[in-house]
Amino acid sequence: MRSKIIPLSLITAVTVLLGLAWNFSERPLLLAADEFLVGDLLPDAPLLAARGELGVGVRTIDLVHKDQADILNYKDGETPRYDRPLKVEVWYPAEIPSGKEEIEIYREVLGNRGDTLRPLIPFEFKGRSLRDATILSPEKPYPLVILSHGYTGSRLLFTYLAENLASKGYVVASIDHTESTFRDANRFTSTLLNRSLDQLxxxxxxxxxxxxxxxxxxxxxVDASNTGLVGYSMGGYGALNTTGAGFSPKAVAWFKSISGGSDALADRATGSEVYRQSQDERIRAVVAFAPWGMTVGVWDSVGLQGLTRPTLFVAGSEDDISGYENGIKAIYDGAVNADRYLLTYMNARHNVAPNAPPQAALQNGLHLDEYLRYADSVWDQRRINNINQHFVTAFLGLHLQGQDNEKYLDVPISANENPWEGFKPRTAVGLELRHDRPE
Structure with missing residues (x-):
């Protein structure tokens, strides 16, 4: 009997079908209908980017900081007082009931400052948490992490990081800084004055x-005496001032000139007794993404010497907002009394912290800044999100949870020359990580 020759294309097709059958029976296959949500892992995500074992809940709380200086209405030497509202999103380890989907619909806006800059366009995006879920009762209270956005920004700008940390045993509180969000941004003086005050x-x-x-x-x-403070851009500016970097005389004079004569920033300056007494030892570690201010003289060498807490700086080498060599790296170099790291995305610009772009920002006809609010023009923002999850997990785990994570942080400076712990083969490229201890 003559043997039949089976075409190679048919063999290939059968192999693919069998492979699909195995996928369906043994593990979930990502189909076109499934969504890649903000914070999900790419195939090349480093080890610690993966979510923890805990379910994640989310709630919104409204706070009011009473009797605060209303700097926007400063006039003729008088500063009115007002009750300052702050909306805070809180993520936490949670019980996820059987049959409940761990999905949340977050509501955000495109645009900025409404009619004064770009119209506000509401949109929604999904995250992996469950609204109002029951918080898990821990053996000991969870460490606290506070997130602080830039100008302008939102408490929902870092859901990829907040959900990830909550799944690993943290309570995460992300602030909407009044007069500094996409919805309500006002003059810059409010952000300059209030950022560190809001955090505290x-x-x-x-x-x-x-x-x-x-x-x-x-x-x-929650164990608030074991807190990590994470700030991006103006949130980083606030975080550094909150934790010891007093403002320079130049910064105080500049604020006075742009506010119409107010000396209010002097209370946050190096040498101020009010500032000295505001230092809070409950904050044990700091993550500063692209902190703004050094290029305009917000700090001098004396002020930067006040930074003493472990600090992870994260920057793009081509940051055109905060600056790199004379900006973020200059802050890092000047923080001589801190155990500090500097993670640099080579050729990235300023956006090294936000969520990856939502679908709403990909529409044609929108202002380019709606996309660039979330995206980098060199790096895949989803990749940045995964790398941030990895390093923030390592850093906060070391300092807030006592984990043995030094091997992920003490790596060769250049990822292009030597492999980094926790990174898959051929994936640790385009990054630098410096580590300097107190002098």
């Missing part, structure tokens, strides 16, 4: 809500 107030409030008898879902669940 939210720390106090999270501490209050965590106490037994507070009536909050956080009661007994």
């Amino acid at each position: 107030f939210v720390l106090d409030e999270m501490d209050r809500l965590s106490r037994t008898g507070s009536g909050s879902f956080l009661a007994g669940r």
Whole structure:
């Protein structure tokens, strides 16, 4: 009997079908209908980018910082007072009931400052958390992480990082900085004055809500004395001032000139007794993404010497907003009293912290800045998100959870020359990581 020759194309097709059958039976296959959500892993994601084992819940809380200086209405030497509202999104380890999908619909806007710059366009995007889920009762209270956005920005700008950290045993509080968000941005003086004050107030409030008898879902669940502060751009500016980098005389004089004569920033300057007393030891570690201010003289060498907490700086080598050599790297070099790291995305610009671009920002006809708010023109933002998840997990795990993570942080400076711990073969490229200890 003559043997039949089976065409190679048919063999290939059968092999593919069998492979698909194995995928369906043994593990979920990512289909076209499935969504890649912000914070999900790319195939080349480093090891610690993966979510933890805990479910994630999310709630929104409204806070009011009473009797604050209304710098926007400063006039003729008088500063009115007002009750300053702050909306905070809180992610936390949670019980996910059987049959419940761990999905949240976040509501955000494109645009900026409404009619004064670009019209506000509402949109929605999905995340992997469950709204109002029951918080898990821990063996000991969870460390706290506070997130602080830039100017302009939103408490929802880093959902990829907030959800990831909550799944690893942190309570994460992300602030909407009033008068500095996409929806309500106002003059820059509010951001300059209020950023560090907002961060300290939210720390106090999270501490209050965590106490037994507070009536909050956080009661007994949070250890605010073990806090990490994460800031991006103006949030980084605030985080550094919050944790020891007093403002320079030049910064105080500049603020006075643009505010119409107010000396209010002097209370946050090096040498101020008010500033000295505001230093809060509950903050144990700092992550500063692209912190703004050095290129305009916000800090001098004396002010930067006040930074003493472990700090992870994250920057793009071509940052055109905060600057690199004379900006973020200059801050890193000047923080001589801190155990500090500098992670650099080579050839990236300023956007080394936000979520990857949502679908709404990909539409034709929009202002380019709606896309560039989230994207880098060299790096895949999803890749940046995964790398940030990895290094922030390593850094905060080391300093807030006592994990043995040094091997992920003490790596050769250039990823192009030597492999980095936790990175898959051929994937640790385009990055630099410096580490300097106190002098």
